[in-house]
Amino acid sequence: MENQDRDSGDIIPVVIIGNGPSGICLSYLLSGHTPYVSQDAAHPNPLLQHKLREQPDLSLLEQDLEYLCEGLEGRSSNPVAVLFDSLLLPDSDFGLEHSSPLIWRYEPERAIPHLVLGRGPPGGAWHAMEGSMLTLSLANWMELPGLKLKDWLREKRRNVRNDRATPAEIALYYQHYVSQKSLEQNFACGTTVTEVTRVHGDGDEPCWRVTGVQRQEVPFSILARNVVLATGTHDIPARLRVDGESLPFVCHSFWELEAAISRGELDELSEPVLVVGAGLTAADAVLATRHLSAPVYHAFRRSVTDPGLIFNQLPKLLYPEYHKVHQMMTQQQYGSPTSSSSSSSYPNYLSFPKHRVVKFLPNKKCILESDLGQKTAIQVSKALVLIGSHPNLSFLPDHGRSLGVYRNEPISCRRNPIDVDPFTNRVTEAPGMYAMGPLVGENFVRFLKGGALAIVRKKKSGLH
Numbered sequence: 347m348e349n350q351d352r353d354s355g356d357i358i359p360v361v362i363i364g365n366g367p368s369g370i371c372l373s374y375l376l377s378g379h380t381p382y383v384s385q386d387a388a389h390p391n392p393l394l395q396h397k398l399r400e401q402p403d404l405s406l407l408e409q410d411l412e413y414l415c416e417g418l419e420g421r422s423s424n425p426v427a428v429l430f431d432s433l434l435l436p437d438s439d440f441g442l443e444h445s446s447p448l449i450w451r452y453e454p455e456r457a458i459p460h461l462v463l464g465r466g467p468p469g470g471a472w473h474a475m476e477g478s479m480l481t482l483s484l485a486n487w488m489e490l491p492g493l494k495l496k497d498w499l500r501e502k503r504r505n506v507r508n509d510r511a512t513p514a515e516i517a518l519y520y521q522h523y524v525s526q527k528s529l530e531q532n533f534a535c536g537t538t539v540t541e542v543t544r545v546h547g548d549g550d551e552p553c554w555r556v557t558g559v560q561r562q563e564v565p566f567s568i569l570a571r572n573v574v575l576a577t578g579t580h581d582i583p584a585r586l587r588v589d590g591e592s593l594p595f596v597c598h599s600f601w602e603l604e605a606a607i608s609r610g611e612l613d614e615l616s617e618p619v620l621v622v623g624a625g626l627t628a629a630d631a632v633l634a635t636r637h638l639s640a641p642v643y644h645a646f647r648r649s650v651t652d653p654g655l656i657f658n659q660l661p662k663l664l665y666p667e668y669h670k671v672h673q674m675m676t677q678q679q680y681g682s683p684t685s686s687s688s689s690s691s692y693p694n695y696l697s698f699p700k701h702r703v704v705k706f707l708p709n710k711k712c713i714l715e716s717d718l719g720q721k722t723a724i725q726v727s728k729a730l731v732l733i734g735s736h737p738n739l740s741f742l743p744d745h746g747r748s749l750g751v752y753r754n755e756p757i758s759c760r761r762n763p764i765d766v767d768p769f770t771n772r773v774t775e776a777p778g779m780y781a782m783g784p785l786v787g788e789n790f791v792r793f794l795k796g797g798a799l800a801i802v803r804k805k806k807s808g809l810h
């Protein structure tokens with residue numbers, strides 16, 4: 347930001363709001379790093395290989411992405427995300443390490459001036475999850491183009507035990523990536539955007555005014571031809587919306603548990619900690635609490651066999667810790683005879699499947715209700731509500747509700763992503779605005795990179 351003339355009226359071609367993996371990956375491509383298909387490489391998909399050979403001299407940015415995407419299938423519903431993933435990590439769904447057919451050339455003449463704004467250091471949500479025990483994906487799924495995560499990890503620690511890395515390591519990798527790829531001059535960290543409005547800049551062409559505060563509350567205001575929303579969806583923890591949820595013993599983030607642990611508030615003599623939720627953050631909280639031998643109650647809405655439960659989707663061999671939590675949830679159910687027997691393999695843990703929280707009381711009691719309507723009161727020391735999170739789009743009119751697939755409803759990664767053109771990531775309802783990452787339903791780093799490719803592509807993107 348120091349280099350930018352903040353109030354001069356100069357229009358910056360692209361301003362990216364959010365400096366997580368989405369913003370970083372887009373900055374890499376906008377800086378002139380250009381993917382080409384290597385002449386000697388062979389892609390394991392013969393059809394794609396054939397198409398890639400047709401115009402070997404064109405960079406991927408000039409190629410017809412729709413044509414290349416045709417017939418490809420993958421774990422994302424976004425075609426460009428599947429294409430880019432399959433070019434960066436061919437066949438990785440099968441655990442194979444096929445080398446990427448892409449080669450990256452630095453072509454500074456292609457660079458588009460841009461600025462990446464973000465609250466904290468580069469790496470986004472990964473800095474906020476540092477307490478979390480494990481990462482979900484195989485480590486190379488989190489890597490960004492042109493810097494092998496495994497090589498960097500190997501340099502950092504002598505023995506890479508398995509293919510995963512901790513969130514703290516991933517956060518450091520992203521920070522390192524920004525400096526290693528010389529992207530720092532495009533990053534203004536410690537910057538919070540508070541308002542984005544459409545204005546008339548020079549001449550008649552409208553542009554965006556991006557307003558906010560820098561470190562120490564210094565206000566700034568810049569003009570941007572294009573704005574990219576890359577703020578992720580982890581800023582506001584979801585709430586149960588029940589009575590007593592604001593009582594001080596009820597927390598909504600993993601770090602509040604960590605803080606209580608570091609203050610020495612929890613041990614085997616404590617009253618149980620209630621963990622609400624059946625996602626991976628809730629599982630992390632169960633593991634962390636059990637690590638201290640503190641008793642745990644675990645309440646969640648679904649049944650343990652529900653196919654939608656994340657534990658039923660993860661390969662057991664790769665995620666033994668989460669498998670263990672799932673085993674606890676299954677074997678130690680409230681009301682089942684095995685859960686109370688002294689021979690139980692998981693003493694001090696009790697699950698409440700198909701239960702919802704009715705209310706929290708000031709005496710640290712919590713009322714749960716089963717799906718059959720049976721109420722149970724439990725005494726706890728702390729309650730951790732870890733049931734997901736929402737984006738904070740307060741800088742947009744009406745919190746960006748007009749931009750969703752379902753107009754006038756809150757934006758969310760799964761239920762109501764921002765409505766974009768799948769091949770350019772242009773926001774349907776706002777010219778000159780783009781969105782990527784979990785905001786458009788792409789929650790995994792592995793697939794959000796496709797959004798960056800779609801935005802910088804030459805043919806249809808409005809960036810140029």
Ligand SMILES: Cc1cc2nc3c(=O)[nH]c(=O)nc-3n(C[C@H](O)[C@H](O)[C@H](O)COP(=O)(O)OP(=O)(O)OC[C@H]3O[C@@H](n4cnc5c(N)ncnc54)[C@H](O)[C@@H]3O)c2cc1C
Pocket residue numbers: 363364365366367368369463464465466469470471472475478481482483487488537538539540576577578579580581626627738741782783784785788789790791792794
């Ligand atoms: C517990 C947990 C575990 C996860 N595990 C995995 C995993 O194993 N593998 C995987 O691929 N994905 C995982 N994810 C998802 C992963 O976090 C996202 O895929 C990824 O971080 C999204 O990147 P992003 O850059 O779009 O957004 P984010 O990483 O969320 O970064 C956006 C940044 O923008 C900032 N920002 C927001 N609003 C503003 C504003 N107004 N002004 C300035 N800055 C702003 C935010 O503070 C944030 O730092 C996990 C998520 C969680 C919560």
